[in-house]
Amino acid sequence: MENYILNVKDLTKNFGRLKALNNLTFNIKYGDFFGLIGPNGAGKSTLLKILYGIVIPDSGFVGIEGLNLKYDYKKIKYNLGIVPQDDNLDEDLSVYENLLIYSMYFGMHRKESMKKSAEILFFFDLEDKKYSKVADLSGGLRRRLMIARALINNPSLIILDEPTSGLDPEYRQNIWGRLKTLNEKGVTILMSTHYMEEAEKLFKNMIILNHGNIVMSGAVNDITLNKKSLEEIFLDIAKN
Amino acid sequence: MKIIKKIAGINSNLSSKSFTVFYRNYMVWLKYYKPGVIGDILEPLLYLAALGFGVGKFIHSINGISYVKYIVPGIIASSSMYAAAFESTFGAYTRMVTNGIYEAILLTPVGIEDIVAGEILWGTAKAFMSGAAVLIIGTAFGWIISPFVFFIPVIIVLNGILFSSLSLLITSFSPSYDFFSYYFTIAVSTMFLFSGVFYPVSSLPYLVKYFVYIMPLYYTVSIMRMLDEGRINPLTLSAYLSVIILFALIFFYASVFFIRKRVIK
Numbered sequence: 001m002e003n004y005i006l007n008v009k010d011l012t013k014n015f016g017r018l019k020a021l022n023n024l025t026f027n028i029k030y031g032d033f034f035g036l037i038g039p040n041g042a043g044k045s046t047l048l049k050i051l052y053g054i055v056i057p058d059s060g061f062v063g064i065e066g067l068n069l070k071y072d073y074k075k076i077k078y079n080l081g082i083v084p085q086d087d088n089l090d091e092d093l094s095v096y097e098n099l100l101i102y103s104m105y106f107g108m109h110r111k112e113s114m115k116k117s118a119e120i121l122f123f124f125d126l127e128d129k130k131y132s133k134v135a136d137l138s139g140g141l142r143r144r145l146m147i148a149r150a151l152i153n154n155p156s157l158i159i160l161d162e163p164t165s166g167l168d169p170e171y172r173q174n175i176w177g178r179l180k181t182l183n184e185k186g187v188t189i190l191m192s193t194h195y196m197e198e199a200e201k202l203f204k205n206m207i208i209l210n211h212g213n214i215v216m217s218g219a220v221n222d223i224t225l226n227k228k229s230l231e232e233i234f235l236d237i238a239k240n
Numbered sequence: 241m242k243i244i245k246k247i248a249g250i251n252s253n254l255s256s257k258s259f260t261v262f263y264r265n266y267m268v269w270l271k272y273y274k275p276g277v278i279g280d281i282l283e284p285l286l287y288l289a290a291l292g293f294g295v296g297k298f299i300h301s302i303n304g305i306s307y308v309k310y311i312v313p314g315i316i317a318s319s320s321m322y323a324a325a326f327e328s329t330f331g332a333y334t335r336m337v338t339n340g341i342y343e344a345i346l347l348t349p350v351g352i353e354d355i356v357a358g359e360i361l362w363g364t365a366k367a368f369m370s371g372a373a374v375l376i377i378g379t380a381f382g383w384i385i386s387p388f389v390f391f392i393p394v395i396i397v398l399n400g401i402l403f404s405s406l407s408l409l410i411t412s413f414s415p416s417y418d419f420f421s422y423y424f425t426i427a428v429s430t431m432f433l434f435s436g437v438f439y440p441v442s443s444l445p446y447l448v449k450y451f452v453y454i455m456p457l458y459y460t461v462s463i464m465r466m467l468d469e470g471r472i473n474p475l476t477l478s479a480y481l482s483v484i485i486l487f488a489l490i491f492f493y494a495s496v497f498f499i500r501k502r503v504i505k
């Protein structure tokens with residue numbers, strides 16, 4: 001258990017008669033860049049939402065850094081950075097205020113959050129947008145701010161749900177670079193995506209979901225070794 | 241038993257983070273407050289002026305008090321009710337549904353109970369601004385009767401908590417903004433007209449009179465009037481205070497329950 005930052009065991013979630021997740025079991029090691037891929041409706045977001053507490057599973061166990069999500073979700077949140085699929089930035093506040101208020105939700109002190117905000121704005125090249133209203137930002141900048149916001153509390157695990165979907169290649173690469181840097185600094189990353197190119201470039205390990213089941217899992221290198229490209233594997237799966 | 245356990249869970253999870261939820265709303269308000277404040281303060285004053293001077297010309301006194309003086313405590317209560325109700329319906333719905341603010345907050349160590357408490361605090365602050373404005377102007381014009389009025393701010397706060405929590409409860413299961421028009425017509429306006437703001441409830445027909453007792457506003461108006469006129473009956477006062485606190489607690493816990501049901505799947 002100690003080697004793993006995240007343990008998922010027998011996780012099941014139904015929405016009425018729809019089996020969204022079916023008895024999932026997997027673990028993520030400290031320092032991993034762990035991918036979650038699968039076609040639309042496979043259950044990626046549902047799984048991630050369970051991990052960050054917006055969806056309650058029907059059964060199963062989730063442990064994060066040795067704590068049980070069911071009982072210690074508030075404690076766990078202190079070390080978690082979350083980027084949901086849907087943008088929920090605070091439209092009424094500026095870029096800087098978004099970060100500041102967010103840091104207050106984590107109980108950070110003013111000085112500390114000002115320092116951290118400055119650092120993050122620099123890291124994401126958002127310094128000249130510091131006082132812009134979020135409503136005035138482009139889609140790409142908003143996405144960057146979503147990721148920036150998730151870093152305010154120095155998380156040890158970052159969960160991102162399709163953080164690059166709908167972005168042009170330049171923005172996408174821009175985000176890849178930053179995520180890679182974070183991972184090299186020791187932050188564990190769990191991320192879902194549609195883009196196979198992204199999966200091959202970033203992920204060390206991954207699972208492929210389809211209809212709420214894990215249909216393939218392991219190191220990205222092993223999955224693609226001697227075989228078809230991820231793209232082909234993915235298309236095969238999506239057909240079923 | 242189950243309910244008691246749930247309430248205990250909510251209590252143990254409540255934290256000072258609710259002040260951050262409050263602070264976020266305050267920060268946004270600071271940017272747009274001007275048109276809102278004018279409305280919140282001007283409207284009750286229009287009621288005071290129109291009814292106090294207009295109707296007051298014909299009704300010289302109620303219980304020996306001039307009409308404008310009679311309605312001051314009622315207007316304090318009703319204007320703070322309206323301010324809390326608007327904030328905790330339209331304002332809260334925008335944050336919860338339209339802008340996804342609750343979901344964003346839940347990504348952090350802040351829980352539903354903190355969000356609800358923070359929202360109620362904020363609705364109460366809005367109620368206080370509105371009620372206090374009427375109190376200050378009433379005092380400035382000499383429409384205030386007894387020195388006990390200095391306890392009225394406490395009752396404005398209670399009234400704010402009461403109507404923020406009730407309104408948030410309505411918001412928790414409201415499918416759209418349109419739904420609020422039912423609430424405002426059926427509940428808020430009815431209370432405004434029948435809770436003893438403009439005339440003593442005792443003048444209402446027999447059956448209607450008893451209907452008034454289920455209206456939360458009746459209790460705050462009555463206490464404010466007691467304080468304003470300096471005719472304090474300790475037994476009634478403590479009974480009415482208990483009713484207000486009981487209502488507010490029920491609305492608070494119910495809001496937490498229903499908002500959790502709505503936001504977490």
Ligand SMILES: Nc1ncnc2c1ncn2[C@@H]1O[C@H](COP(=O)(O)OP(=O)(O)OP(=O)(O)O)[C@@H](O)[C@H]1O
Nearest residue numbers: 015018020038039040041042043044045046047505
């Ligand atoms: N709150 C909900 N109520 C009912 N059904 C839901 C709910 N959330 C998700 N579902 C269903 O569960 C299934 C999995 O959805 P999910 O959003 O997890 O898929 P996904 O893999 O993230 O898809 P995408 O790639 O399109 O984001 C879908 O069939 C979806 O319609």
Ligand SMILES: [Mg+2]
Nearest residue numbers: 044045046085
């Ligand atoms: Mg999804």
